[in-house]
Amino acid sequence: MKNQNSIPNQIWMFFASVKLTIYTLVILALTSVIGTILLQNGSPQQYINLYGQGGYNLIQVLGIDDMYHAWWFLLLLLLLCINIVVCSIERLSKTWKIIFPKEISVNPARFSGLKNKESFESDKDSEGLETAYREMLSKKIGRVLRKDTETGFVLYAEKGRWTRLGVYVVHASVILMLVGALIGALFGFKASLRLDEGETTNTVFDVKARTPITLPFSIRCNEFEVKFYDTGAPEEFRSSLTIIENEQESFTEDIRVNHPLRYAGINIFQSSYGTAAPGEAVFEITDNTTQDVTKQTIKKGQAIELPGGQGTFTFEGFLPHFDFKGHNLGEAFFGRISLADKESFQVGLPIKFPTFDKMRKGRFTVVVKEFKQAYYTGLQVTKDPGVWFVYAGFALIIIGCWVTFFISHRSVCIGLESAGAGRTRVWISGRANRNAHGMNLQIKKLATSLKEI
Amino acid sequence: MNSSLLLSAATFIYALASVFYIGSFSFKKQVLAKLGFWVVVIGFLANTGGILMRWVESYQMGYGHAPFSNMYESLVFFSWTVAALYIFVEYKYKESIIGVFISPLIFLAIAYASFDPSISSKISPLIPALKSNWLIAHVVTCFLGYAGFALAFGFSFIYFIKPKDPNATSIFARLPDWELIDELTYQMIVFGFLFLTIGIITGSVWANSAWGKYWSWDPKETWSLITWFIYAIFLHLRLMRGWHGAKLAVVSIVGFACVLFTYFGVNYLLSGLHSYG
Ligand code: HEM
Numbered sequence: 001m002k003n004q005n006s007i008p009n010q011i012w013m014f015f016a017s018v019k020l021t022i023y024t025l026v027i028l029a030l031t032s033v034i035g036t037i038l039l040q041n042g043s044p045q046q047y048i049n050l051y052g053q054g055g056y057n058l059i060q061v062l063g064i065d066d067m068y069h070a071w072w073f074l075l076l077l078l079l080l081c082i083n084i085v086v087c088s089i090e091r092l093s094k095t096w097k098i099i100f101p102k103e104i105s106v107n108p109a110r111f112s113g114l115k116n117k118e119s120f121e122s123d124k125d126s127e128g129l130e131t132a133y134r135e136m137l138s139k140k141i142g143r144v145l146r147k148d149t150e151t152g153f154v155l156y157a158e159k160g161r162w163t164r165l166g167v168y169v170v171h172a173s174v175i176l177m178l179v180g181a182l183i184g185a186l187f188g189f190k191a192s193l194r195l196d197e198g199e200t201t202n203t204v205f206d207v208k209a210r211t212p213i214t215l216p217f218s219i220r221c222n223e224f225e226v227k228f229y230d231t232g233a234p235e236e237f238r239s240s241l242t243i244i245e246n247e248q249e250s251f252t253e254d255i256r257v258n259h260p261l262r263y264a265g266i267n268i269f270q271s272s273y274g275t276a277a278p279g280e281a282v283f284e285i286t287d288n289t290t291q292d293v294t295k296q297t298i299k300k301g302q303a304i305e306l307p308g309g310q311g312t313f314t315f316e317g318f319l320p321h322f323d324f325k326g327h328n329l330g331e332a333f334f335g336r337i338s339l340a341d342k343e344s345f346q347v348g349l350p351i352k353f354p355t356f357d358k359m360r361k362g363r364f365t366v367v368v369k370e371f372k373q374a375y376y377t378g379l380q381v382t383k384d385p386g387v388w389f390v391y392a393g394f395a396l397i398i399i400g401c402w403v404t405f406f407i408s409h410r411s412v413c414i415g416l417e418s419a420g421a422g423r424t425r426v427w428i429s430g431r432a433n434r435n436a437h438g439m440n441l442q443i444k445k446l447a448t449s450l451k452e453i
Numbered sequence: 454m455n456s457s458l459l460l461s462a463a464t465f466i467y468a469l470a471s472v473f474y475i476g477s478f479s480f481k482k483q484v485l486a487k488l489g490f491w492v493v494v495i496g497f498l499a500n501t502g503g504i505l506m507r508w509v510e511s512y513q514m515g516y517g518h519a520p521f522s523n524m525y526e527s528l529v530f531f532s533w534t535v536a537a538l539y540i541f542v543e544y545k546y547k548e549s550i551i552g553v554f555i556s557p558l559i560f561l562a563i564a565y566a567s568f569d570p571s572i573s574s575k576i577s578p579l580i581p582a583l584k585s586n587w588l589i590a591h592v593v594t595c596f597l598g599y600a601g602f603a604l605a606f607g608f609s610f611i612y613f614i615k616p617k618d619p620n621a622t623s624i625f626a627r628l629p630d631w632e633l634i635d636e637l638t639y640q641m642i643v644f645g646f647l648f649l650t651i652g653i654i655t656g657s658v659w660a661n662s663a664w665g666k667y668w669s670w671d672p673k674e675t676w677s678l679i680t681w682f683i684y685a686i687f688l689h690l691r692l693m694r695g696w697h698g699a700k701l702a703v704v705s706i707v708g709f710a711c712v713l714f715t716y717f718g719v720n721y722l723l724s725g726l727h728s729y730g
């Protein structure tokens with residue numbers, strides 16, 4: 001930066017300034033509020049209903065229907081990153097020189113006028129005190145240096161120069177987290193998957209774009225189970241999943257909320273559930289003429305013989321909403337009775353009305369005696385190769401803040417001068433780059449121990 | 454003896470402490486403030502006992518979870534963390550006058566938990582998403598952060614009521630000197646910032662293990678981030694732009710308003726993943 005006023009230098013200084021940081025953070029804080037008030041990722045219709053066509057157009061132009069991914073918001077984050085990088089480069093060389101000086105120079109003048117200075121007189125001579133003081137300083141602070149002055153000498157020790165790097169770690173970790181988020185957005189995905197019990201698939205659907213994504217393995221849901229507390233609140237959702245690779249079962253694992261399955265860089269989470277069509281049920285068929293009864297468990301698609309070999313009943317499927325003459329009778333099984341004389345018709349068997357088929361007044365009455373409620377499991381399937389960068393950022397920002405806030409670069413100076421008659425005048429004071437109060441307390445404590453020697 | 458009894462006791466003891474502190478301040482009786490400190494300590498013990506008993510009771514009811522699962526429990530815990538931090542600060546800085554601003558805050562939070570009829574104190578079972586070891590880490594760190602900011606808020610007030618004239622004789626002239634207030638506010642914000650950072654991080658890690666996403670811009674997450682930005686602004690203004698005194702105190706107050714909004718406002722006014730504070 002030779003020419004202070006050159007345009008490139010001014011641009012550089014603009015991006016290095018903390019003023020820019022303040023403005024960027026203020027704008028980030030203010031604009032972030034929008035997304036917590038305005039509906040995010042809604043449909044055009046929802047926005048038009050809420051704000052009218054004009055409002056919707058404005059929302060679209062500003063991109064605030066998905067504002068945390070809007071170009072201007074991302075630009076603000078980029079600006080923050082540039083600001084951090086430029087500022088760090090600008091300041092690091094100075095900090096580096098402080099942290100790794102060619103030679104530590106002791107300057108007693110910087111200490112003799114400090115507010116926290118404590119003075120007293122000792123009845124020992126300075127050479128006698130030096131050994132004891134040296135020992136204490138090196139134990140409490142660090143390596144001791146001695147420097148002679150016009151009136152006597154000073155002992156100097158310091159610790160924690162390296163802590164000045166803490167703030168660089170904090171800033172670098174902000175960048176690390178954002179880089180991790182970027183990697184995740186570019187190379188990862190977030191998809192959802194609905195699997196009925198017994199169903200297998202290797203295709204999931206991106207949550208936003210709804211595009212299919214093929215996984216390197218297949219997932220089968222063996223079973224889904226939901227448990228409730230006495231209060232009726234849900235206690236646990238559990239899916240038993242089997243991973244299938246190259247047509248071979250690799251392994252089976254249960255997943256629960258907070259206990260996902262992680263495999264081959266892909267994470268599978270329990271996120272929701274619902275009822276699915278039962279795959280089998282116990283049907284009881286009565287011949288109303290002979291009163292013969294058959295009762296049998298069959299799977300969907302299978303058939304049983306009617307009593308007396310009069311034909312067959314086939315379990316054809318399950319409807320979530322059974323429409324009967326314009327009335328919705330809810331969930332229902334349906335099947336087909338094929339009589340020996342080739343006549344064949346469908347019957348609906350709503351769950352809410354177990355004896356419904358009697359009303360048909362046919363020769364055979366079909367009743368669903370028992371069935372196990374089937375479920376589908378709602379899974380979240382994600383891949384995020386950036387998450388380790390983000391986690392590294394998490395660890396570093398905590399360490400960096402800790403070091404920056406609670407450990408300081410402290411230096412302590414003890415001055416000794418002869419007061420005549422074998423007595424010594426002693427003063428002690430200290431500087432810290434932060435937490436002056438802690439430094440003052442330490443000086444008080446040190447002074448007390450010095451007096452006791 | 455059960456947890457509700459202990460917690461009601463804590464509420465009244467904290468009320469008493471506030472009376473002592475305010476009395477000491479108004480009548481210039483140092484001894485009342487000393488008394489106030491010990492009353493806060495007793496209230497804190499009752500508060501601690503109440504929380505522990507509630508934890509035990511939840512096991513006896515067969516639910517078995519840490520008492521951080523609804524608004525009532527979180528407010529009780531908020532009082533606990535503010536009281537804990539305050540006791541530490543008064544012990545370390547030997548400055549009891551500042552309790553005038555903090556003790557009412559401790560009392561108000563726990564009183565609000567008991568007296569607002571819309572806040573249920575029933576121990577209820579945990580929904581599956583909350584069943585995680587991260588719950589405790591997340592709640593404890595967030596609340597330590599909130600406690601730091603609450604104390605900073607209390608101290609920031611001093612900037613507006615302490616007379617500038619060093620020779621003033623009003624009762625407000627007895628407040629600690631500027632240097633100490635500045636130091637205290639800053640230390641509390643630094644403490645709050647570190648723990649809010651850890652709180653946001655533990656929340657993210659938890660969300661990633663529960664839903665596969667460490668950040669989803671849920672309103673509560675977003676507001677905690679806004680709060681974090683405000684305090685980052687505070688730190689940079691103070692350190693790099695030389696701001697201090699009343700100007701900076703305004704930033705600390707705005708920050709605490711954001712904390713309150715993150716804590717209450719989001720629950721009552723916006724919708725999202727978090728079912729309580
Ligand atoms: C979200 C973003 C940021 C966070 C969380 C952050 C955090 C911090 C923290 C915790 C400190 C220590 C404050 C203290 O000791 O009181 C600090 C200091 C500082 N920050 Fe930032 N910062 C951010 C962005 C920036 C940016 C963009 C710049 C660019 C100019 C910047 C420049 C500085 C400087 C120059 C210091 C003082 C360092 C020193 O003590 O020598 N910060 N920052």
